[in-house]
Amino acid sequence: MxxxxxxxxxxxxxxxxxxxxxxxxxxxxxxxxxxxxxxxxxxxxxxxxxxxxxxxxxxxxxxxxxxxxxxxxxxxxxxxxxxxxxxxxxxxxxxxxxxxxxxxxxxxxxxxxxxxxxxxxxxxxxxxxxxxxxxxxxxxxxxxxxxxxxxxxxxxxxxxxxxxxxxxxxxxxxxxxxxxxxxxxxxxxxxxxxxxxxxxIKAKVIEFVKSSKAEVPLEEAPIIVSGGRGLGTPEGFKLIEKLAKKLGAEVGASRATVDAGWIEQAHQVGQTGKTVRPKLYIACGISGAIQHLAGMQESDCIVAINKNPDAPIFKIADYGIVGDIYEILPELIDALDHVDDIMDAFRA
CATH class of the missing domain: 3.40.50.620 (HUPs)
Structure with missing residues (x-):
């Protein structure tokens, strides 16, 4: 030494x-x-x-x-x-x-x-x-x-x-x-x-036991749909998950929602969570605290949905939608359903 x-x-x-x-x-x-x-x-x-x-x-x-x-x-x-x-x-x-x-x-x-x-x-x-x-x-x-x-x-x-x-x-x-x-x-x-x-070697590895809980591969995800405190209730993540599934995306979250117990810490994006740089990051009900922005601002394309037009997230977003999450996300999911129908018609 x-x-x-x-x-x-x-x-x-x-x-x-x-x-x-x-x-x-x-x-x-x-x-x-x-x-x-x-x-x-x-x-x-x-x-x-x-x-x-x-x-x-x-x-x-x-x-x-x-x-x-x-x-x-x-x-x-x-x-x-x-x-x-x-x-x-x-x-x-x-x-x-x-x-x-x-x-x-x-x-x-x-x-x-x-x-x-x-x-x-x-x-x-x-x-x-x-x-x-x-x-x-x-x-x-x-x-x-x-x-x-x-x-x-x-x-x-x-x-x-x-x-x-x-x-x-x-x-x-x-x-x-x-x-x-x-x-x-x-x-x-x-x-x-x-x-x-x-x-x-003082400590010997005898066996590996993999966690039964699936890891959330946020760092490698090309698309992430994240929810924040603006969802209002933990049930809001059901809508986030539905959109993520439709896009083939992973679910992210702000620290506030993790601290509130709405979702597990493995989904947290930000300085005290995971730092990500996906091709598409959709922030739903996330105001844009500096700690959260530091974890996702290098994303290729950022879409922000928030009912507060002055939310800091809009300053770094490529596209911003001002409105109620519970009105916008169902419309977005429905539109994606129509895209699937059109693509199926082309494939046929």
């Missing part, structure tokens, strides 16, 4: 690293988002972008990371890395960091990332800014400007780590734009076999 009293020469550290999180051989979307953001930062700093991949028999993912823009992939393969454990992953990555000295390390703010990031930063003795929603670079000092919600989302704080390296942050899924896949992009895959023993 790094000596906490040691003086760090920040000039010895170069390169941007991203943690390529995979589960059961599947690369998580947040890993692709980190590559997209990491590529921008690496280009600004005129340095190399490296993806760090741990696992067993995931060679195809290593190849994919190159196509998504990584200049290099540090692919650490071992039987003991096939399943995530805090001890094994933090040991292996800590040793890589100590040897290679990256100046920036980005990790997704997933369940695994939120476990790995703090353990890793403590071992390295560097700072960690958690749950970031924006990253910028101070080029003159090669400092990463890490912005995250603070005080319950009521303000945004920008944090720097001037004296220690690497500069680490966990980044909220769905916030950053995904890297573009380029079949022609070339890079280096360095396969590493770590010195890892069973005794290094």
């Amino acid at each position: 790094a000596d906490k009293n040691a003086v760090v020469n920040v000039d010895e550290y170069r390169g941007v690293w991203t943690f390529a999180e995979q589960r059961d051989g599947n690369l998580l979307n947040v890993a692709i988002e980190l590559l997209g953001e990491g590529r921008k930062i690496a280009d600004e700093l005129n340095t190399e972008l490296t993806a760090v991949l741990l696992g067993k028999n995931v060679d195809d993912i290593a190849e994919k990371l190159i196509k998504y823009g990584a200049d290099k992939v540090l692919y650490v393969e071992d039987d003991l890395l096939s399943t995530y454990t805090t001890d094994a992953y933090s040991k292996v990555i800590y040793e890589l960091v100590e040897e290679r000295k990256p100046e920036i390390f980005l990790i997704g703010a997933t369940n695994i990332g939120r476990d790995l990031g703090p353990r890793l930063s403590a071992r390295i003795h560097t700072g960690l800014t958690a749950d970031c929603t924006r990253l910028n670079v101070d080029l003159e000092n090669r400092r990463l400007m890490m912005t995250r919600p603070a005080f319950g989302g009521n303000l945004m704080a920008t944090i720097v780590c001037p004296n220690y390296r690497p500069q680490m942050s966990t980044v909220r899924p769905g916030v950053m734009e995904k890297a573009k896949y380029n079949e022609n992009h070339k890079g280096i895959i360095e396969k590493i076999h770590p010195y890892l023993k069973e005794e290094d």
